[in-house]
Amino acid sequence: MAVTSAADRVLDYDEAVAKFDPVMGLEVHVELHTATKMFCGCPTTFGAEPNSQVCPVCLGLPGALPVVNEKAVESAVRIGLALNCEIAEWCRFARKNYFYPDMPKNFQTSQYDEPIAFNGYLDVEVEDGSGGTEIFRVEIERAHMEEDTGKSLHVGGSTGRIHGAEYSLVDYNRAGIPLIEIVTKPIVGAGERAPEVAKAYVSALRDLLRALDVSDVKMEQGSMRCDANVSLRVRAGDDPRGDAQLAVPFGTRTETKNVNSLRSVERAVRYEMSRQAAILDEGGTILQETRHWHEDTGMTTSGRVKSDADDYRYFPEPDLVPVAPTRETVDELRGTLPEPPGLRRKRLQSEWGFSDLEMRDVVNARAVELIEETVAAGAGAAAAKKWWLGEPSRRANAEGQDLVSYAAGLGFAPAHVAELDRLVTSGRLNDSMARQVLDGVLAGEGTPTEVADARGLELVQDDSALEAAVDRVIDANPDIAEKIRGGKVQAAGALIGQVMKEMKGQADAGKVRALILARLS
């Protein structure tokens, strides 16, 4: 564990990007949500009792032999195809040797120089600096299959147990869960937008993996993790994508680990750029090392000096035969790919008639699927957007949750919103009553209809009560009534207000107005 030293000096970000050009490499590990582990039949349920999902294979007991999970290979191929990669016709697993207690075998089964997928790209959307968006293409180097490690719980010496020695407690439930590691080629040309591009890439990748339904992609639970390699080189010319800049050799890079939220990806890259710029600006050199990201302080600290690939003594895994997806299998899997999330958004935006700004709000609120389902349940798109981005969104934010989890936690479903919309369009509720009903539904009082019934919320449909109220109000205000008779129609407003008051708000104001004008014409 690195000791957190005094804060490193950082250069102001604007100054940093004025002097240096960033190059990034992003490595994303994603846990597949297969039912079983990569090489054995142990379950992969998150949060199970420690060491309850283990067997001789994932514990590395002598004589145990691994067998590859067919579904994991399929998922790896689908991920590769969705990232526009070539799929290897033949590839092997390799042993990555290192002694660390999180891997009981003393090696991680991974892939080395023969990844299952390689040479792809992912187009991500970034702001173009003038209010619109543009596509930034991130080239993919490779996506390979490997296995996750166990989880260590470090027990500090201060507790005084085991003669005050520090030790670790290891749970191997996670050891052997299928992982896909997706590695970009060096990302150049992003310039000052590098942190934004990094975040947009991880976000687009997460959307893609979610659409593929291959992983839970929960960064907060660690089922998707990002390591960010960052280096700087001197600026050359005004255009980060210009020939002069591209000709400058890369600087020494650092790898920041433990970056586990979209916001952190952006912050970590930004911090590391400012930190390296301060060192280079003073004529110093960057040490090639692993750095740890600290969410609380927004800084990185030095970790171990990175091992060379040689130190891992990779060699082909003798216990597993090569994987050779036939071209027929690959084509079949290509047929199972979902519509790419970016295109899907464009299609939905056009179907719903939303502006770019409206669609961005919807995407940022993570409401795309919710609105889609609400529309499918019969609501209008505008109404669906209005209800989801209103009170539920505000409350989810206040609770620090995303809208999807918040709604799921309450059992608040798209069908409820569609029902609420129906109650409004059918004329049973006006807008303010619908808001009260929504409050009740969010408070767990039942479906919109049940809440409306229980709270007695209903626009008066029986016109006799309304007509009587109109008559009473006209009788009580002869002066105003006379003005309206004389043609001053705008004076009706005062009477409408009084009628609404008499009806305790449960009347349609337009109808009240029509009735008053009819009586006084």
Place this chain on the structure above:
Amino acid sequence: MSSLSREDVAHLAGLARIDLSDAELDKMVGELAVILESVAKVQQAPIADVAPMSHPMPLTNVTRPDVVRPGLTPDEALSGAPEQELGRFAVPRILDED
């Protein structure tokens, strides 16, 4: 084949987490050199016409369906552990890594 230096052996010992004294290091440099020399004879084999091979059987795509199979209980899993605590394997902490 270049000979093994003392630094090489110290580095390898570090990777393997083996603590060697200076005397042991000196001894290992000599012994490993002999072993390397013997193994290097393999490189004299006439392999110009032989394709590289990592697996003796011409098999590919040996997989299993993604179906849960019974494993060990926590007690069984921990039965061989020298130390355990809170249902977990207790191991010496390795410093300077995380």
